[in-house]
Amino acid sequence: MTAPVAPGRWPFLGHTPALLRQRFAFTSSLHEHGEIVKLYLGPAPTYFVTSPRLAHEVLVTAGPKFRKGAMFDKFRPFVGNGLVLSNGDFHRSQRRLMQPAFHRDRLIAYAEIMRRAAAALGDSWRAGEVRPVDEDMQRLAVTIVGEALFSTELGKEAIAEARRSIYLIIQQGMIRALSPKFVEKLPVPGNRRFDEAITRMREIVLAVIREWRADGTDHGDLLSTLLLAGMTDEQARDEVLTLLTAGIETTALALSWTFHELGRHPEVEARVHAEVDEVLGGDPVTAENLGQLTYVRQVVDEVLRRYPLWMLMRRTLEEVDLGGVRLPEGAEVIVSPHALHHDPASFPDPTRFDPGRWAPDRAAEPPKGAFIPFGAGNRQCIGNRFAQNEIVITVATVAARWRLVPLPGHPVRVKFTSAAYPDSLPMTAVPRR
Incomplete structure (x- = not known):
């Protein structure tokens, strides 16, 4: 059995906002052509999985038959062979070594880092001040992950470098991953800035690791956990770079969009404030x-x-029967969380912002594979609890003191790279008390 072929080729080349919006619309419409759609990424055939059922099979039940796909291969020369990019036995070994860093006792310690950083951000605001909320959340996410990773004086320099470079690395890296290989060789400013930024980050992370080797003290941070687990300097460097790149973007964006949606929906904001007041009672x-x-x-x-x-991209390690379609060994497979999260079969009225759809007394949970913000299976983000706690703690800490009010006459538009970014998010800080 062969998969249906989507009409035309994937609008993949080019990175203007209009083309990127076109890609999101294109991928979201592919379910109309079946559960598996064969399309072309340049000259190469790619299989796009559109149903939660088959997405769950790719990511979970048949997960061992897949490895990370072509897009991840293009990141590896820059950020190394960390947990997000590694495969097979090495991935399983690294995941076991990293698991203690995210045990419950560590998460409790990280929670205080998160609360303290969010409180410091709130302390820096002034009544009536217009804040660039997207930029504030980016800096906050870097601070939290950085302080969880590094607790030494040299670690502070690494955090400062991450604030300077990490978003450039994430966004320019995605452009490289979605472009033909020759693009990264072009003598253009974006390539030069990316190369310089990744070189600086590697050097400062290695310097912190060497400082730790000379000291050998468990500082209770993530880096200590990695090195005490027996990782080499290179392994630890790759995992640190992975945590910085993978552990910052999702939370910063989620926080930005949360405050945007609270500003747009006063009734939701009022329920958040009421719950925060009741649960915290004025305490942290x-x-x-x-x-x-x-x-x-x-x-x-x-x-x-x-x-x-x-x-998310995967590549078959062997011939795979997926929903009655025979995928050859080496086939590239794409699962789109964005498309799955906006499928009306799983989420009625999917463009409506409705926190009530997650209430315990509402309808049954969405089908397996329909909601995968952190992936699924043995490749699920190891820091998903860390990220969820960070978002909730920040929202509660800010909401206890502040309302963030949308700027009149300023529409917030979405710009797309690997995820949805607000083009800008100015909001007025209004004290609640």
């Missing part, structure tokens, strides 16, 4: 009362549904 959020912020978590889940990653 802690790891112990985090689980009581149930409505805040509904809001966060709805943001993660509305603004997820564009796509």
Whole structure:
């Protein structure tokens, strides 16, 4: 059995906002052509999985038959063979070594880093001040991940370098991953800035690792966990770069869009404020009362549904029967969280922002594979609990003190790279008390 072929070729080359919006619309419409759609990424055939059922099979039940796909291969020369990019036995070994860094006791310690950083951000605002909320959330996400990773003086320099370089690395890296190989050789400013940024990040991370080797003390940070687990300098460097790139973008975007949606929906904002006031009672959020912020978590889940990653790529390690379609060994397969999260069969009225769809007393959970903000299976993001806690803690900490009000006459538009970014997000900081 062969997969249906989508009409035309994938609008992949080029990176203007109009073309990127076209890609999102294109991928979201592919379910109309079947559960598996064969299309062409340049000259190469690619199989696009459109149903939750088969997405779950690719990511979970048949996961061992797949490895990371072509897009991830193009990142490896720049950020190394960290957990997001590695495959096979090496990936399983690295994941086991990293798992203790995300155990419950560590998450409790990280929660205080998150609360302290979010509180410091709120302290820096002034009543009536217009804040670039997207930029504030980017800096906050770098601070939180950086302080969880590094606790030494040299680590502070690494955090400063991450603030300077990490978003350039993420966005220019995605452009490279979606472009023909010759593009990265072109003598253009974007390529030069990317090469310089990734070189600086590698050097400062290695310097922090060598400082730790000379000291050998467990500082209670993520880096100590990696090195005490027996990783080499190169392995630890790759995992640190992976955590910086993969652990910052999703949370910064989710926080930006959360405050945007709260500003657009006063009734949702009022419920968030009421729950925060009731649960916290004026005290700081802690790891112990985090689980009581149930409505805040509904809001966060709805943001993660509305603004997820564009796509995940896999490559078959052997011939695979997927939904009755025989995929040859080496076939490139794409699963789009964005398309799955906007499928009306799983999420009625999918463009409507509705935290209530996650309420316990509402309809049954969406089918397996329909909601995958952090991936699924043995490749699910190892830091998903870290990220979810970070978002909820930040929202609760800010909402206890501030309202962020949209700027009149300023429409917020979406710009697309690997995920949906706001083009700019100015909001006025208004004290609640």
